[in-house]
Amino acid sequence: MKFDTPATTNPIDQLKVVGKPVDRVEGPLKTTGTARYAYERHDVAPDHAYGVIVGAGIAKGRIRSIDTARAKSAPGVLAVVTAENAGKLGKGQFNTAALLGGPEIQHYHQAVAIVVAATFEQARAAAQLVKVDYERTPGAFDLKTAKDKAAKPKDGDPDSAKGDFAGAFAASAVTLDATYTTPDQSHAMMEPHATIASWEGDKLTVWTANQMIAWSKGDMAKTLGIPKENVRLVSPYIGGGFGGKLFVRADAVMAALGARAAGRAVAVALQRPLIMNNTTHRPATIQRIRIGASKDGTIQAIGHESWSGDLPGGGPETAVQQTRLLYAGANRMTATRLAVLDLPEGNAMRAPGEAAGMLALEIAMDEMAEKLGMDPVEFRIRNDTQVDPEKPERPFSQRQLVQCLRTGASRFGWDKRVAKPGSTRDGRWLVGMGVAAAFRNNMNMKSAARMRLERNGRVTVETDMTDIGTGSYTIIAQTAAEMMGVPLDRVDVKLGDSSFPISAGSGGQWGGNSSTAGVYAAGMKLREAVARKLGVDPSKATFEGGNVVAGGKTVALSRVAADGELVGEDTMEYGDLEKRFQQSTFGAHFVEVRVDAATAEIRVERMLAVCAAGRIINPKAARSQVIGAMTMGVGAALMEELVVDKRLGFFVNHDLAGYEVPVHADIPHQEVVFLEETDPTTSPMKAKGVGELGICGVGAAVANAVYNATGVRVRDYPVTLDKIIGKLPPIG
Amino acid sequence: MKPFAYERASSPKDAAAKAAKTPGAKFIAGGTNLLDLMKIGVEEPVHLIDVNGLKLDTIEATDDGGVRIGALVRNTELAADTRIRRDYPLLSRALLAGASGQLRNKATTAGNLLQRTRCPYFYDTNQPCNKRLPGSGCAAIGGFSRQHAIVGVSKSCIATHPSDMAVAMRALDATVETVRPDGSTRRIAIADFHTLPGTTPNVETVLAHGELITAVTLPRPVGGVQLYHKVRDRASYAFALVSVALILQPDGGGRVALGGVAHKPWRKSDADAALPKGAKAASDALLAGAETTHDNAFKVTLVERALAATLAEAKETSA
Numbered sequence A: 001m002k003f004d005t006p007a008t009t010n011p012i013d014q015l016k017v018v019g020k021p022v023d024r025v026e027g028p029l030k031t032t033g034t035a036r037y038a039y040e041r042h043d044v045a046p047d048h049a050y051g052v053i054v055g056a057g058i059a060k061g062r063i064r065s066i067d068t069a070r071a072k073s074a075p076g077v078l079a080v081v082t083a084e085n086a087g088k089l090g091k092g093q094f095n096t097a098a099l100l101g102g103p104e105i106q107h108y109h110q111a112v113a114i115v116v117a118a119t120f121e122q123a124r125a126a127a128q129l130v131k132v133d134y135e136r137t138p139g140a141f142d143l144k145t146a147k148d149k150a151a152k153p154k155d156g157d158p159d160s161a162k163g164d165f166a167g168a169f170a171a172s173a174v175t176l177d178a179t180y181t182t183p184d185q186s187h188a189m190m191e192p193h194a195t196i197a198s199w200e201g202d203k204l205t206v207w208t209a210n211q212m213i214a215w216s217k218g219d220m221a222k223t224l225g226i227p228k229e230n231v232r233l234v235s236p237y238i239g240g241g242f243g244g245k246l247f248v249r250a251d252a253v254m255a256a257l258g259a260r261a262a263g264r265a266v267a268v269a270l271q272r273p274l275i276m277n278n279t280t281h282r283p284a285t286i287q288r289i290r291i292g293a294s295k296d297g298t299i300q301a302i303g304h305e306s307w308s309g310d311l312p313g314g315g316p317e318t319a320v321q322q323t324r325l326l327y328a329g330a331n332r333m334t335a336t337r338l339a340v341l342d343l344p345e346g347n348a349m350r351a352p353g354e355a356a357g358m359l360a361l362e363i364a365m366d367e368m369a370e371k372l373g374m375d376p377v378e379f380r381i382r383n384d385t386q387v388d389p390e391k392p393e394r395p396f397s398q399r400q401l402v403q404c405l406r407t408g409a410s411r412f413g414w415d416k417r418v419a420k421p422g423s424t425r426d427g428r429w430l431v432g433m434g435v436a437a438a439f440r441n442n443m444n445m446k447s448a449a450r451m452r453l454e455r456n457g458r459v460t461v462e463t464d465m466t467d468i469g470t471g472s473y474t475i476i477a478q479t480a481a482e483m484m485g486v487p488l489d490r491v492d493v494k495l496g497d498s499s500f501p502i503s504a505g506s507g508g509q510w511g512g513n514s515s516t517a518g519v520y521a522a523g524m525k526l527r528e529a530v531a532r533k534l535g536v537d538p539s540k541a542t543f544e545g546g547n548v549v550a551g552g553k554t555v556a557l558s559r560v561a562a563d564g565e566l567v568g569e570d571t572m573e574y575g576d577l578e579k580r581f582q583q584s585t586f587g588a589h590f591v592e593v594r595v596d597a598a599t600a601e602i603r604v605e606r607m608l609a610v611c612a613a614g615r616i617i618n619p620k621a622a623r624s625q626v627i628g629a630m631t632m633g634v635g636a637a638l639m640e641e642l643v644v645d646k647r648l649g650f651f652v653n654h655d656l657a658g659y660e661v662p663v664h665a666d667i668p669h670q671e672v673v674f675l676e677e678t679d680p681t682t683s684p685m686k687a688k689g690v691g692e693l694g695i696c697g698v699g700a701a702v703a704n705a706v707y708n709a710t711g712v713r714v715r716d717y718p719v720t721l722d723k724i725i726g727k728l729p730p731i732g
Numbered sequence B: 001m002k003p004f005a006y007e008r009a010s011s012p013k014d015a016a017a018k019a020a021k022t023p024g025a026k027f028i029a030g031g032t033n034l035l036d037l038m039k040i041g042v043e044e045p046v047h048l049i050d051v052n053g054l055k056l057d058t059i060e061a062t063d064d065g066g067v068r069i070g071a072l073v074r075n076t077e078l079a080a081d082t083r084i085r086r087d088y089p090l091l092s093r094a095l096l097a098g099a100s101g102q103l104r105n106k107a108t109t110a111g112n113l114l115q116r117t118r119c120p121y122f123y124d125t126n127q128p129c130n131k132r133l134p135g136s137g138c139a140a141i142g143g144f145s146r147q148h149a150i151v152g153v154s155k156s157c158i159a160t161h162p163s164d165m166a167v168a169m170r171a172l173d174a175t176v177e178t179v180r181p182d183g184s185t186r187r188i189a190i191a192d193f194h195t196l197p198g199t200t201p202n203v204e205t206v207l208a209h210g211e212l213i214t215a216v217t218l219p220r221p222v223g224g225v226q227l228y229h230k231v232r233d234r235a236s237y238a239f240a241l242v243s244v245a246l247i248l249q250p251d252g253g254g255r256v257a258l259g260g261v262a263h264k265p266w267r268k269s270d271a272d273a274a275l276p277k278g279a280k281a282a283s284d285a286l287l288a289g290a291e292t293t294h295d296n297a298f299k300v301t302l303v304e305r306a307l308a309a310t311l312a313e314a315k316e317t318s319a
């Protein structure tokens, strides 16, 4: 099915199941521990062995020699695989560095060996016996110094310009020119990257934790140099990903190599201290923002430049994206520059681009509002635009930023904020409020599904879509139930298997709308099949209460399929609506913080997000996504930082004791409001992404609240007490 | 993790004797620190002696009006003990500021005193670290050192001792009781128990190989307002950037010990004496001769301000 004209009324609009805050359909499996994650698939791979990966001990250089003799003769060891005996390996389309290093080492903790043994303990003990002799070469590890040699990336859309930015900025009555930095961040999801790999002849099955089944099936094949048809990837449950599991990583490739060498299925879970340097991370940025406005607060010029680094062949953090779209202004420029760094490879982490970009832009907007003597909510509203500011002929499909800001301000009690920073005190606490816009683009991805009407009247959906904790199972079940007019408990959803039709997968907040649109397409096909079976016109048939009603007849679906299941399969594809309309999601974050007047410890007191993100397919699941994203935003604002050792070239705090993410005590009550919205340009679902919107801007709202509380402006994330304490007034 | 032998001791003396017999033997109590370090190859004992069954898990009154806390008393139990809460609230507060509920349920009094540093380079066996591998160098000096020590440091090591409990014990003038492999016992003042890094940061206490901690005693209660103020980036489940243990008497005198600033819980007699003069005077005395790095210089200001806030709170409480 091709979606190339805006949606009109369709079966989803009945909203009997879609739009309802139903519980997770797979919830009972997860709460009873019966949903099996990749590392727990003993049911399908009994008698598997265990693999433990050895990570490189240097950041850059070569392996002079690698001694595996002691490891090989250790108790229980079945195989040791290194680059020397792995055979020729390719590199996946989505990988920057090789997943098995040697002799060349490209980054710290790049895998250099896997030790396979009968038990996990044996494998781990033996892995510690692998001795590697390295020859180090100097590398570039500091973005600040590498920045001057940064280049314009070849791919994508690094720069944009409109009008005369320089002239208008120089002529503006009020200007801001400030530089912000965001650090490298780690996904830090609960479930480590994990895989069980098993060969049957030349056919490979991997039970793994992966967000993008089709991409990764392809990359597994490419890396191992085997035909794609010989790879099956299965990933029904995933314990969080945040972009860290978009790609094939060392766990999958090394498990496959280990299994081939050992002649036995092998299970590998990346050990926590390895994950942060071995896998991908959100790259650090340096961002310069210039805004010029007339005295009344109208933006005349807005410019945003961003620098980030990556290994050779890698990509930039696209932190300027939102600045092209979020605020009006006749004269504009953005620029993206990429430096070569020899740190582990950077890649997508929840809301790549906007998450980092909004951290900077939304402090800049706060700073500008203050310079203008305007309320930061009003300053944003003043510069709203209903069209793409770079291409004014393109309207936004829906844009309720102003409504989000106004609704939020009134619910939060924004009028109680004292504009003068450092002026609200409650006992030992300095109290402040901050606001930021939320913005994240919507993306639609081609997505297929198959639906079966079983002989017993149950409906089964099969698609390789993944559920990384987001609620895919539930919203797909809701969509299928709505399409076929059956209650939710008559739908079974099967996900995450490369033998199913190829879906959008989970990434870029495109999964919810795109995968359900694929189910819509398959549902239409199944409705046709049912109508055909009954010999009626599909467009005249209605599906409700477990029956199909057509031509005056009401027939139970179970009867229609009684003598053989019916199948509908289709792919939802997209035309150019995305080009004609700018499809984005919007929100407003309001945050109150308390800062200890003595120690500068920062604690978040209240949070509110008001979101406008198309039709909300399941308000409960969507709320969970937004509060999770807000929590992650608090982490980004206040504590998350992979600290680079600029001499040794690695992320030093590479475990969950050193890399702090918020704990329960850090997170207060979070309120989330969804504004009424349907967007007929996005898909028949009229929905948009929501999983990433919640993180965009929230960190800046926290930082702005800290400024309002203390009068100390921190432009280098995370906003930690050491950056504030020296500037607080004396106490006592 | 290296394969190791495991055995249970029958008495404290037996445990000490067994440990002394085997080079590379270690005691295991709650295991919350030791096992983590064994898994990543930082600790490699060849022989573990389990001391959990030694009945060292009671809290008893002593003849001089103090308490004796068995080496195996769990942190949770110690913090909840009514006598401790009434007479030594500082200790209870410090314990509850540490780790998490689950960890405190396992963690023991002796294990807590002997927990090892959280320096990230100590944890990464690829990196030079004089504490883990004497003579290999110190990666933290010139590296990431935000958590690290600012007083009592050496050119070999700038690690901190991460315990909260030990800071309170330092302020309370605790004494560590041990039994040695030959069966003899000794009492070590907490002030002398932990050592500074000097040129041998791998040595952290004055305990001899095989010497077993049997108890920690606290002298008779000293009263006053007792506060433990732990400063950290997140609200819970994080090690202290700096912590202040304060006992303030009605006459303005008192005691102060710091965590997060040194290789051991940090207390100075001239700082105690300076307390009536206020936070600045006391923290100047505590941090005299401080040697900071780019990353941890903020701790100097933080100590003074945290102490000032704690003093103010103590005065308010007693008023």
Ligand SMILES: Cc1cc2nc3c(=O)[nH]c(=O)nc-3n(C[C@H](O)[C@H](O)[C@H](O)COP(=O)(O)OP(=O)(O)OC[C@H]3O[C@@H](n4cnc5c(N)ncnc54)[C@H](O)[C@@H]3O)c2cc1C
Pocket: A657, B026, B027, B028, B029, B030, B031, B032, B033, B034, B035, B036, B051, B071, B097, B098, B099, B100, B103, B106, B107, B108, B109, B110, B111, B112, B113, B114, B115, B162, B163, B164, B165, B211, B212, B213, B214, B237, B238, B239, B240
């Ligand atoms: C995630 C995490 C967070 C934490 N956060 C904090 C915190 O915020 N504050 C804090 O203070 N602590 C914190 N801790 C540390 C925790 O307090 C210690 O791990 C615990 O106290 C150690 O006690 P244990 O009984 O488990 O010791 P074990 O791990 O069993 O032993 C530790 C050491 O003591 C030795 N030992 C044990 N008993 C004896 C004995 N009787 N005589 C001689 N030697 C002995 C062992 O040989 C070993 O070397 C944290 C730990 C973790 C894992």
Ligand code: SF4
Pocket: B117, B119, B120, B121, B122, B128, B129, B130, B131, B132, B137, B138, B139, B140, B141, B156, B157, B158, B159, B201
């Ligand atoms: S500070 Fe001490 S523990 Fe840390 S690396 Fe240096 S020697 Fe090792």
